[in-house]
Amino acid sequence: MTGWWRSNALALGALVVLVPATYAALTWNEWSPVLQNSGSQAITLQPGDEVEYAGATIGPASAEFTELPDMPAHSRVVTVTLHIDPDDPPIACDKPQLRELGGSGRTWNLREDLGRDWNPDLKTFCDREVEQPYELLIDYLVPDDASGPFVVELKSVEGWPQFVSAVVEP
Incomplete structure (x- = not known):
């Protein structure tokens, strides 16, 4: 040196x-x-099951491919139904995302512009003002090659860092 x-x-x-x-x-x-502040602990909700999350009972969840009037060519609509039984105080949540389990793990946000008839009783997010059990009915526009299985990810501030990952297969 x-x-x-x-x-x-x-x-x-x-x-x-x-x-x-x-x-x-x-x-x-x-x-x-x-x-x-990001969801890091998934609570998996299997088809037909229920889970406790942020003081509410979530589930069962189901999905089906549906035809809606304003869907573009070369795409499909996945309609997800998710049962919510709120507690006191009722749960509030973000609008759930749909994620592909296989493949590249693509994600989709809900769509409200696909021509579904408006119904004031249909919910697309957890409504803090509703105290009785209700169902979320959520439409997702996915490409033709997306076939499932999928998971619907439901997140609530009250449940952080956990979130519900509901497995659905149309």
């Missing part, structure tokens, strides 16, 4: 340790709130 390397060996050793440690600390500081 030359004189410069030898006289700065301690500082260089500290850099080798402190630079990765600083990077790890900064990354953890930025990502821990995001990871903490």
